[in-house]
Amino acid sequence: MELKIALLPGDGIGPEVMAQAVKCLQAVEETFGHNFIFSEAPVGAIAIAKTGNPLPDETLQLCRDSNAVLFGTVGSPEYDKDPYAKLRPEQGLLQLRKKLGLFANIKPIKAFSILDRKSPLKKEIITGTDFIIYRELTGGIYFGEKQLSTDGTTASDLCVYSESEIGRIAHLAFKSAKSRNNKLTLVDKANVLETSRLWRRVVSKIAESYPEVALEFMYVDNAGMQIILNPTQFDVVLTENLLGDIISDVAGVICGSIGLLSSASVGENHAMFEPVHGSYSQAAGKNMANPVACILSAALLLEHFGLNEEARAVQMAVYQSLRKNIVTPDLNLKTKYGTDQVGDFIANNITDTDDNLSMNNENIGLGKSTII
Numbered sequence: 368m369e370l371k372i373a374l375l376p377g378d379g380i381g382p383e384v385m386a387q388a389v390k391c392l393q394a395v396e397e398t399f400g401h402n403f404i405f406s407e408a409p410v411g412a413i414a415i416a417k418t419g420n421p422l423p424d425e426t427l428q429l430c431r432d433s434n435a436v437l438f439g440t441v442g443s444p445e446y447d448k449d450p451y452a453k454l455r456p457e458q459g460l461l462q463l464r465k466k467l468g469l470f471a472n473i474k475p476i477k478a479f480s481i482l483d484r485k486s487p488l489k490k491e492i493i494t495g496t497d498f499i500i501y502r503e504l505t506g507g508i509y510f511g512e513k514q515l516s517t518d519g520t521t522a523s524d525l526c527v528y529s530e531s532e533i534g535r536i537a538h539l540a541f542k543s544a545k546s547r548n549n550k551l552t553l554v555d556k557a558n559v560l561e562t563s564r565l566w567r568r569v570v571s572k573i574a575e576s577y578p579e580v581a582l583e584f585m586y587v588d589n590a591g592m593q594i595i596l597n598p599t600q601f602d603v604v605l606t607e608n609l610l611g612d613i614i615s616d617v618a619g620v621i622c623g624s625i626g627l628l629s630s631a632s633v634g635e636n637h638a639m640f641e642p643v644h645g646s647y648s649q650a651a652g653k654n655m656a657n658p659v660a661c662i663l664s665a666a667l668l669l670e671h672f673g674l675n676e677e678a679r680a681v682q683m684a685v686y687q688s689l690r691k692n693i694v695t696p697d698l699n700l701k702t703k704y705g706t707d708q709v710g711d712f713i714a715n716n717i718t719d720t721d722d723n724l725s726m727n728n729e730n731i732g733l734g735k736s737t738i739i
């Protein structure tokens with residue numbers, strides 16, 4: 368298969384983790400005989416520095432002309448420290464989501480059994496966790512009208528949702544639940560927010576077309592607690608933009624390191640794949656960032672194009688690295704391996720398909736488009 372892949376490494380640790388994901392995609396090309404055409408473009412703080420725009424027109428055009436986008440991270444302490452900054456690196460990511468119409472962000476949350484002691488949560492609590500978060504990505508408070516009074520003392524952010532915005536992601540989430548364990552949890556704040564009550568009405572109506580799926584509602588404050596107390600109760604979690612942002616990081620705790628979590632953002636015409644972690648600027652250039660989230664995001668990219676065997680080879684190689692403790696310091700403080708070495712090990716294991724085939728895959732519940 369020939370695929371044009373836009374690479375947007377962005378800021379902080381983005382470039383170094385992406386370099387490892389590209390190594391892995393190249394190993395897939397070589398092993399399975401595909402042709403991936405990579406083109407790189409700036410986004411975020413680095414793009415502001417180069418062009419004065421967090422999402423330069425050329426970057427957007429490249430993404431539009433590509434079959435898929437692999438995204439690193441955006442963000443920089445100089446902007447984080449400045450609440451007055453008009454231009455922010457994050458605007459590059461938000462505009463990209465909006466302009467490419469990437470309305471659904473999909474995050475598999477699955478506990479790696481070989482890492483169950485890395486999680487701050489008890490092994491008995493996390494064992495068997497396997498759910499997917501469907502987060503709405505192009506609406507809500509992130510994109511509503513923003514106002515700041517002229518004297519700078521009052522501000523507002525508007526949260527708006529329409530029936531069609533809710534419906535299109537709800538259908539994706541119901542279909543996913545149907546292919547999994549037939550349970551969908553809508554997370555909201557319907558005891559307070561009008562938009563949440565609209566979500567409940569629209570989702571309840573859509574549920575009638577998926578009679579095999581059990582729909583339940585959960586307030587976000589309780590959901591935050593339930594994800595930590597009893598994560599195995601979830602199958603598919605559906606939620607709006609801001610609440611989804613928050614519970615995604617909460618759920619990240621289960622896996623032991625946010626450096627392991629991958630995500631896909633999809634729309635009607637485009638798809639983008641990105642690690643869940645942020646730019647982690649303190650670690651940038653130190654060869655210590657965990658490349659696994661970015662590598663697993665590349666695996667989601669492969670799955671998106673139906674390259675399931677290829678995605679599986681990447682996932683198995685990642686699993687192998689975890690099993691052999693070839694990991695970055697977030698997973699083992701005494702490790703002698705850095706970003707580069709972990710990336711090399713994983714890429715080499717993809718090429719070495721015999722090893723993959725002979726591997727015992729007991730713990731890596733693959734298929735159903737979830738990984739880890």
Ligand code: IPM
Pocket residue numbers: 441442457460461612615
């Ligand atoms: C994420 C990030 C972004 C978000 C930031 C960088 C704008 O936290 O992808 O979860 O809030 O959506």
Ligand code: MG
Pocket residue numbers: 612613615616
């Ligand atoms: Mg976030």
